[in-house]
Amino acid sequence: MTGTDAANSAGGEASAALPTMFDVARLAGVSHMTVSRVVNDRPGVAEATRARVEAAIAQLRYHPSSSARIMAGSRSGALGLILAGRPDFGPSSAALGFTEAALEAGYTVSQVSMREVGETTLADAVRRLEQQRAEAIVLISGERAGVEMLRHLRPRVPVVAVASADEPGVHRVSLDQYAGAVLAVEHLVALGHREIRHIAGPDDSMDAAERRRAWADTLRAHGLEPRDPLVGDWTSASGAAAGRVLARDAAATAVFAGNDQMALGLLHAYRSAGVRVPEDVSVVGFDDVPEAAYFTPPLTTMRQDFDTLGRDVLATVLDGLRDESTSRSVPAERTRRVPVLVERDSTAVSAGR
Structure with missing residues (x-):
């Protein structure tokens, strides 16, 4: 394991000390895919943009690991899914909706499930999915702690969380x-x-x-x-x-x-x-x-509507895999879809007790 790999698999100070491709992207104001093209000396990057990325690399003293180069060099057609926390109906249905949408789009999905959300177990799950060459990772966790931990882990691939609350630095999709x-x-x-x-x-x-x-x-x-x-x-x-x-x-x-x-x-x-x-x-x-x-x-x-939620998650993942898109915000409709009232026999006009 290289120094950069170790930093990304641990939640401690080593992670904060070593910059990642996403740190370079944020400093340069571009997507991680643009950084990948510059690092791997690929065409399709404007000279001014390339210069900005190289300056950010120098400023941060970023050194890509060999595994990061391998992951950046080809597409695997695989996505990672982490289902963390209690196996409740909502998160389980959201996971099923995303998996079905991904399979229909031609992607395979590797899933890691955990009942308790912990920084070590979450870091291990992220590292395992990265080693399996997942192009992006989706986190579904009803607990706020899981989303907060994910932000500090700073994975090397795009990450989308199904979360109803905002978390800085994390793209999220949800039903309102x-x-x-x-x-x-x-x-x-x-x-x-x-x-x-x-x-x-x-x-x-x-x-x-x-x-x-x-x-x-x-x-x-x-x-x-x-x-x-x-x-x-x-x-x-x-x-x-x-x-x-x-x-x-x-x-x-x-x-x-x-x-x-x-x-x-x-x-x-x-x-x-x-x-x-x-x-x-x-x-x-x-x-x-x-x-x-x-x-x-x-x-x-x-x-x-968990089927629509799954498609919204996949669309956000695909946005993150396209050039320049990781710097854009998630479209509003993907966080503002509203559940629908279904009236049955358990409610009636108030008659008092």
């Missing part, structure tokens, strides 16, 4: 969790509900944070004061635990659950406590899992 949650709460408000509770996802989840923020903002926009949300872990069991608490909340006439699985647990707890849905309390979920239409009652929820 905030706007989707606003629609969910607005649906309940339009039905006359004024005491709308929330079961939030885990504190380390970017999606959960966006949905929780939208719930609170929407209530305040209507002159309503949000109560402290109950916090679950995306599982039905945590939704049931929250439901046992909410069943004693006589003022609540509606609940926005952070995902469908927690909504399922909530429905079970309400049924056990003799609380009727939607006659006593309306319930809205998020995701539209395949089983949502068969809950008792069928669940009103927010449908996320």
Whole structure:
């Protein structure tokens, strides 16, 4: 392993000390592919641009490793996918959508999965995919820590993250969790509900944070004061635990659950406590899992288009592989697609408790 390879596989000070091709690209104001052409003495680079890149190389004292030269010298037709964190419906569906889109486009996909997001395991995954000559890497992780770690690792290939929160230096693609949650709460408000509770996802989840923020903002926009949300872990069991608490909340006439699985647990707890849905309390979920239409009652929820998300991720990856494109921002439509409200039988006009 060369010094540059070691620096990119570790998250410590060695990584910060040795410059990468992306550091040169940022300093010169060009894409990493342009830097690659200059380093490998290839045609197609304007003299002024070549001079700017060479000046940046000299200033940073950048020395490309032999493996970086090999990777830059040919196309492998392979993409890397890192699926990090809990195996929840959203991240798993996003991974499937991306993989299908990549295969349709003629790429192979190598996937590395990890249940716990750690800097060492993430660095190992990046290094493994680079050694397999992945032309780009996609990270799908609902946890903010994974995206933050990725930025510090500075891989040698373009990286795209599926993330609902901004992270400086990382291209991201997402569905608009905030706007989707606003629609969910607005649906309940339009039905006359004024005491709308929330079961939030885990504190380390970017999606959960966006949905929780939208719930609170929407209530305040209507002159309503949000109560402290109950916090679950995306599982039905945590939704049931929250439901046992909410069943004693006589003022609540509606609940926005952070995902469908927690909504399922909530429905079970309400049924056990003799609380009727939607006659006593309306319930809205998020995701539209395949089983949502068969809950008792069928669940009103927010449908996320993971197939389109997968194609948006692939389009952003391909942008990053084209010359000069890594310096451009991701098109707005790839971060602003809004989930769609699917109305079923779990919501109704408020009749009070």
